[in-house]
Amino acid sequence: MLIFQFYAGNPLDQPLPLNSDFWEKKSQYYSHGTSSDEDVRLAEEVVAHRLQLKHDDKSRRLEAQLQLIAPVVDKAERKWAELVDDVDHLNFTAIEWEIENELPEPNDRTWRKGRERGRGARGLPAFLGNAVKLFDLKQVVKELETSVMTSVSCSACKAGVGLLQHYVDSGKSTDEIVHASTKLCMSLKIESRRVCEGIILAMADEVVFVLSRLILTADEICGFVIGDVCAIPYNPYHDWEVALPPIPKPALISQQMPNPGGGVSSPPLKVLHLSDTHFDPYYHEGSTANCNEPLCCRLTDGIPDSPTNGAGRWGDYRKCDTPRHTIESMLQHIANYHQDIDFIIWTGDLPPHDVWNQTRNDNLYVLRETVRQLTFYFPNTRIFPALGNHESAPVNSFPPPNIEATHTMDWLYDELDLLWRRWLPDSTSPTVRKGAFYSVLVSPGFRMLSLNMNYCNNKNWWLLLNSTDPAQELQWLVYELQSAELKGEKVHILGHIPPGHSDCLKVWSHNYYRIVNRYEATISGQFFGHTHFDEYEVFYDEVYRGRASSIAYIGPSVTPYYGLNPGYRIYHVDGNYAGTSRMVVDHETWIMDLQEANRHNVDSPRWYRLYTAREAFRMPSLTPQDWDHLVHRMTYDDNLFQTYYKYYWKASPVRPSCDADCKKRLLCDLKSGRSNDRKLTCQEIEERIDSTKKSSSWKTWLFNGFAISSVFTFLGGFGWLGDSVGSLF
Known part of the structure; x- marks a missing residue:
């Protein structure tokens, strides 16, 4: 030494x-x-x-x-x-030799013994053990769960994809690839034997099919799947634009707080937003809640080592999904307390998170059961659904219609058409069966467009074969919006994965962003789910980037998975009168305090209003400019940010603390209506949070007093003056 x-x-x-x-x-x-x-x-x-x-x-x-x-x-x-x-090129021949010749066939006992010591390279053959030191596998698993990716996941992705490509190129059969991948998964203590076997077997046919037809490198594949953190090389194959019609964009009118005119009372519409129910038919009170798998709280997880590690009656803050009786309690409460609901938007993700253990029949059962519950409690209420990424088996697998017939989505889309038809007209059937998206007229002058956001899902490996506007969904969206503009209709857009989320493919997201900016006068609301948190995304003018142009609301999840209270959202939407904006004039988030319900073992848990947006954040209205202004206010006012952070977690008592880096990430999320573009959208926020000196310059005063988007609104009517101010930012 x-x-x-x-x-x-x-x-x-x-x-x-x-x-x-x-x-x-x-x-x-x-x-x-x-x-x-x-x-x-x-x-x-x-x-x-x-x-x-x-x-x-x-x-x-x-x-x-x-x-x-x-x-x-x-x-x-x-x-x-x-x-x-x-970093990107391992010796896969040597790794393959060690997997096949030196790794033992692990069983559950050896896996548990190794798992207790933690993930790592201990006990692996020398070559493979040293290679694994490149990757913090525990960090990789965490990043996959949270979709907050770093270079660690990028390096691990390149190694894993490179190894799979090596197997495919060397002519290994699917069975051989499954066997070798399962041995590696278990030896590295990534997951339990049943999780490794289940998820690899479920994904194998799709991955081998796709890799055997690709000419992309591991760098290109991981840049596609992980996003900008992987520094994706330019690939013209995944660079495309949807055509917009040569019709000029209407002149912008300053967005004002909706106000029914003429002295005639017109109450706002009341809209229920349900998202990410993740109903678990096998949830079992008292079972182990702190298992070492992606989903716990089932009989198969065994008896807990102490009562505190047992699953709660109404759900659990650990990795557990929603019991049947919790969903029914929520729906009963809503039916009793919100009898004046005009319609429901339902933004997907129905099955539980046991993605290694699902079949098509399992997911169809959950779909039918959830539809049955909604129909029972709301027999006379219109429901507008959107498809989540968990509805397919395997998860995230949504081949576009042009994929050969052996890999069709008919098994799911035909069932959706059958079940959704109780709320939707016959005219929606062709697009639902083609790609699970549709257009429907809610009332004269008011249209609902539901998108299948799995065509932007970068975990959907089928898009590697061809990502160019799958199912022509975005071109269809342009057609529907142009038609609505010509008819003077206002439009709400539904979907599951938010377009600015890192899970949304960059090229798809950028095209969607262009469409929203072109039709901002027609689109009066966007509604998504997926993240399980209570948040939103602001869209900005593509020319004058300081002007907020649209807002996407991201509804809280019903599932507590994980670390959350169950919740739902109520929107108050500008009502029925001539010239209505159909904008959201206020919204409320309602929750059940899971800790309270489980501690007191009540038969009927309390659901209560956590907050209303305008009151909690002291907002005059909910225009895109107001939401943009809130981001700027939270940058400087940490008390206001902590209020937002509490509601973001639905007041969960187990929420982690949020440091400066966490604050930057969350505020950046709010400004990111366009995915994988954080360097452009977030630099300003990061600089201001990093700055410890509170300057009294005119620019700081301007940001503190009111948002830049408010400047554009005020100066919008002054033509050249607004343009000149825009150039300063």
Whole structure:
């Protein structure tokens, strides 16, 4: 331990001693050219951090002292160079040999033993074990669960895809690929045996089918799936634009707070928004709630080691979905308390999160059962549904109509057409059966458009074959919006995955953004789900990017999965009168306090209004400019941001704290109606949060006093003056 006697004996945040004895021993190291196993272990940690492109405090401290341990690190890097040509190109032949010849056939007992020690490379063959050190697998799993991706997931994706491509290119059968992938999944302690076997078997046919027909590299595939964090190479194959008609965009009219005119009382419409119910037919009170799988609270998870680890009666904050009686309690409460609902929007994700254990029949059962529940409690209320990403089996698998008949979505889309027909007219059948999207007239002058957002889902591997406007859905959307504009109709758009979310394919999202900006005068509301949180996304003018042009509401989930209270949303929409805007004039979020309901073991849990938007955030109205202004206010007012953060988590008592980086990410989300474009949309927010100096400059005053979008609204009628101000930002 020549060099590392000094390195390991000091805190990483302190410099190493630079005395003569140190340099003498350093020179001895050069002359002897030897090092202990501990030298190599610590040096490999430095190299692994460098290869993972980590930017945490430990990495920075390691890099700061890199010169002092250069000899050992150089030796370690030479060793790693034998493993990796660079971060993106592993020796897959060597990995394949170790998987097939050195990895044991693990059973549940050996998996549990390894799992208790934590994920990692311990016990793996040398080559594979060293390669795995490149990836923090625990971090990768967390990022996949939260969709907050970093370079760690990018590197792991490239390695995994590269290995799969190697197997496909070498002529391995699907069964051989499934066997090898399952061995690797279990040996790395990524998931349990049944989860590894189930999810790999479910996805194998699709992945092998797609990879065997692709000419893309692992870099290109992971850039497609992960997004901008993977620094996707330019690929003209996935660069396309939907055609917009050569009809000029109508002149903009300043958006004002909706106000029924003529002195005639016209109450707003009352709209219920349900999303992400994730009904679990196998939820079992008292079963283990802290299992080591993606979904818990089932009999198969066993008896908990203590009562505190048992599943609650009405649900659980841990990785558990919604019991039947919790959904029925909510629907009964809504039917009793909100008897004046005009219609319901229902934005998908019905099955539970046991994605490794689902069949088509399982998901169809949940679909039919949820429709039965809604019909029972709301027999005379119109419901407008949208499709989620969990409705397919396997999850996220939605091949476009042009894929060959052996991989068709008829099994799901035909059933949707049958079940949705009780609320929708016959005219919607062709597009529902083609791609699970539709257009319907709610009332004269008011149209509802429901989109299948799985055609923007970057976890949908089928899009790798051809992402160009799957099912021509966006071209259909342009047609419907242009028709509505010509007729003077106002339009609400429904979907599941928010268009600005990182799960939405960049090129699809950018095309959608163009469409929304072109038809902003026609689109008076957008409504999505998917995230399980209570949030929104602002859209901005593509020319004058400081002007907010549209707003997308993201409804809270019914499921508590995970760390959340169950909830639903009520919108008050500008009512029935000549010239109505059909904009949301206010909204309320209602929740059940899961902790309270479980603690008191009540037979009828309390559902209550958590907040109303205008009152909670002191907003004069809910125009896009008002929502943009709220983002700017929260940048400076941390108390206001903490109020938003509480409601974002639906007042969950187990919500984590939110530091400056967390605040940047959440406020950036609010400004991101366009996915994978955060460098453009979020730089301003990050700079202002990072700034500790509260400048009294005119620009700071302007941001504090009112949003930039308000400036454009005020100056909009002054032509050249508004344009000139816009150029300043």
